[in-house]
Amino acid sequence: MSTDAIRRIRRFNRAVTAEVGALDTSFLGRGRPLGAARVLNAIGHGRGEVGSLRDYLGLDSGLMSRLLRSLEEEGLIVTLPHPDDARRRVAALTEAGRQEFAAYEALSNDRAAELLARFPKGDDLLRAMDLVATALGRERIAIEESDPRSEQALHCLTAYYAELGRRLATGFDVSLSRDPEAADMMRPRGTFLIARSDGLPIGCVGLKGKGGETAEIKRLWVCPSARGLGLARRLMEAAEAAARDLGIAILRLDSNSALTEALQLYRRTGWVEIDRFNDDPYPDHFFEKRL
Amino acid sequence: MSTDAIRRIRRFNRAVTAEVGALDTSFLGRGRPLGAARVLNAIGHGRGEVGSLRDYLGLDSGLMSRLLRSLEEEGLIVTLPHPDDARRRVAALTEAGRQEFAAYEALSNDRAAELLARFPKGDDLLRAMDLVATALGRERIAIEESDPRSEQALHCLTAYYAELGRRLATGFDVSLSRDPEAADMMRPRGTFLIARSDGLPIGCVGLKGKGGETAEIKRLWVCPSARGLGLARRLMEAAEAAARDLGIAILRLDSNSALTEALQLYRRTGWVEIDRFNDDPYPDHFFEKRL
DNA sequence: ACATATACCTGACTTAAGTCAGATATTTTA
DNA sequence: TAAAATATCTGACTTAAGTCAGGTATATGT
The missing domain is CATH 3.40.630.30 (Gcn5-related N-acetyltransferase (GNAT))
Structure with missing residues (x-):
């Protein structure tokens, strides 16, 4: 009864881990460690402030700092002091960074399109995915x-x-x-x-x-x-x-x-x-x- | 249209990544690196042959070997030559290993039960999860x-x-x-x-x-x-x-x-x-x- | 019986990720 | 205005994960 529900949830988790893992992999393959790629993408999605990046990605402040430096050295981002509080810093993509971010987005979109193309009953699947995503993201x-x-x-x-x-x-x-x-x-x-x-x-x-x-x-x-x-x-x-x-x-x-x-x-x-x-x-x- | 579908799939991925990550975390917290925990669990789920473990977990043979040694040193598994082919080896849980595996299972079940308890519309959610899991695991x-x-x-x-x-x-x-x-x-x-x-x-x-x-x-x-x-x-x-x-x-x-x-x-x-x-x-x- | 292939292991290495104790600059509070 | 708090950074570490070149034992084909 309830153990059946638990079994079903765990099965869902297993099934999804493989797919999600593959999506994660799409963050590799551009010659950059996963951590740096995740930071670049978070910035691309509008998360500029260093503190908010740290929270979102759950990273130690030292590590965060180093990842920002490495992206800066690659010429993908610039960091500036926050206009209201010069202790804080804000990261922004350079033109090269925007291109690199767009390349990551294209990879993610391709992966998603590929997944969709594999399934004959795409509509039902999408509806079920919406329901799961909304329920899990309720907060x-x-x-x-x-x-x-x-x-x-x-x-x-x-x-x-x-x-x-x-x-x-x-x-x-x-x-x-x-x-x-x-x-x-x-x-x-x-x-x-x-x-x-x-x-x-x-x-x-x-x-x-x-x-x-x-x-x-x-x-x-x-x-x-x-x-x-x-x-x-x-x-x-x-x-x-x-x-x-x-x-x-x-x-x-x-x-x-x-x-x-x-x-x-x-x-x-x-x-x-x-x-x-x-x-x-x-x-x-x-x-x-x-x- | 199709970009809407892609957006929805990516949203699903984001929503689910957080949950799946948390389930992964339940594999930590027993004082053992993730790799070793995954091997122990795979063995507990009936995957005894070293080659099949390697395939399933996608690990290098050297790394696999080391993880098996570390579990052996902990007294959680024993490895024996395969009866039909003495080059191959088969891992099996010891009594201590079975207990440790049961503890991991309990953790996973707790996580799943917790997730379920958070949702008022459990039935719809479970049905949607079944559909997604079946579709993703079709092969x-x-x-x-x-x-x-x-x-x-x-x-x-x-x-x-x-x-x-x-x-x-x-x-x-x-x-x-x-x-x-x-x-x-x-x-x-x-x-x-x-x-x-x-x-x-x-x-x-x-x-x-x-x-x-x-x-x-x-x-x-x-x-x-x-x-x-x-x-x-x-x-x-x-x-x-x-x-x-x-x-x-x-x-x-x-x-x-x-x-x-x-x-x-x-x-x-x-x-x-x-x-x-x-x-x-x-x-x-x-x-x-x-x- | 021999060469070759297979399955796993060991040792030496690289890289990514993460931790922690200060250092520095800025802002807030008393 | 001095002290305390905050935000980020740097340097020195540890650990986990992964790679790769051999090495050993067993099996297979001729």
Whole structure:
């Protein structure tokens, strides 16, 4: 029972170790020890400060320093004192460093493409990988404000509309619903929050304000591979915090009885059901929460 | 599109590297370098021959030899010449070695249990992990003969019956079907094959003979996480090979129109539809293949 | 029976990785 | 402004890992 689960997890670990090891290997093969390659790649991925590099890679400060020196001698990076605190130092790629980093990226992409090409059922595999990656990286899910017209926001909204279309008995047509103006979901009137796991957008929520003390929660969505991790609740909490920050006292939202998990969440987190407050054709449940 | 897939695979790799690294760490912490610990564990998992250890762990022969010596000096293993070829050597755990191996196993199990405990949606996660592990370990799927009454065989059969119950419009009750006698699915009359990925049973097929030149294929099943990898075809090929080996000339099988993938497989691999040859209530399609 | 191949071992080496005790420069605190 | 704290660096180490050229014992082919 539970030993079966443990066996399955260990099997997963074994299966994945071989693949991951191979990906690690792609960091070799450019004539540079693994440690130096990892530092170069971390810098390429935007981690400039030496302290943050040390934390991320889990290296001793002496070792870190030496690795930076060796990359500097190769002409791949330069280090400068931090503008706010001259004790700290910040590393940045030189032009040669950018090229070398791009070469590593290309290697990693090739390895990933190769792996994908080996599998006939690529879609199922990718979905399963997303689920595992999101679950394992749960502590690292970040919720941040974003422009509701950004690419990632549109990705979320498209998925949200598609899901409504599947789940509502009537289907869903955005043009019939009240599509909020982008400006109403941006500061200072409102905001739009995206949850990302390792950069991949996996959930969103909009706060649509009109400048008054009342605002609406819109577009709460969590991608299927991230459900069951309490993310919807975290998104709602973040939206409420943003609303307080914007001086909003009363929040409202509308929903549909087909969205059972959402209704359950609202009822459990202090929302009270109120009368219909708009003539949108899709919602049949209306809620309010005083902050 | 495809770059999205690559991004997702790389994200999976990043997420998993951290976990796998932590599991690796559990191999430290018993006062022994990683290399020696890995050798000890490989021996504990039944890999006794020095050559096979070397292949499995990818180590140089000199290094391998030294690691074996260090384990020997610790009193954890003994090495003996191979009975068939005195140039080769075989390593085996001593009593102390068995205890030390058990301690490593306990550590690994604890790590896995810990990981599992961290996740509310354990079941979905496990299913996704199974799928990923099976896909990644596809080359390592082994098909072997087994007693049809073994624990792993029962695991497969139970899952098979459950799936029939779900998929047949009428449901499925084993007791109404012709449950084959175990002896008919064992040599010399027939056989029972189990497909395992890294030890986990993921598919099966039975060959039920009566001692004559005709036999029946029964109980073809592939677990959901392993579908789409061509495993059913491999199982059927293995069953046919076993049938030839047993001197069987004519194979038959029955199936149900709800099992569309199976019917498709039979039609594509040289089976021809024939008249009903039994009075089992569930099947509505009957096939034959001459070897 | 001999040469050749195979399987493993030993010794001498290189390299990467990691540790630790100061040294240096800068910032913060009293 | 002096003392303490912080961030990084340098030099001197240790250990693990890996490589390579022989060496020994056993097996195989002619």
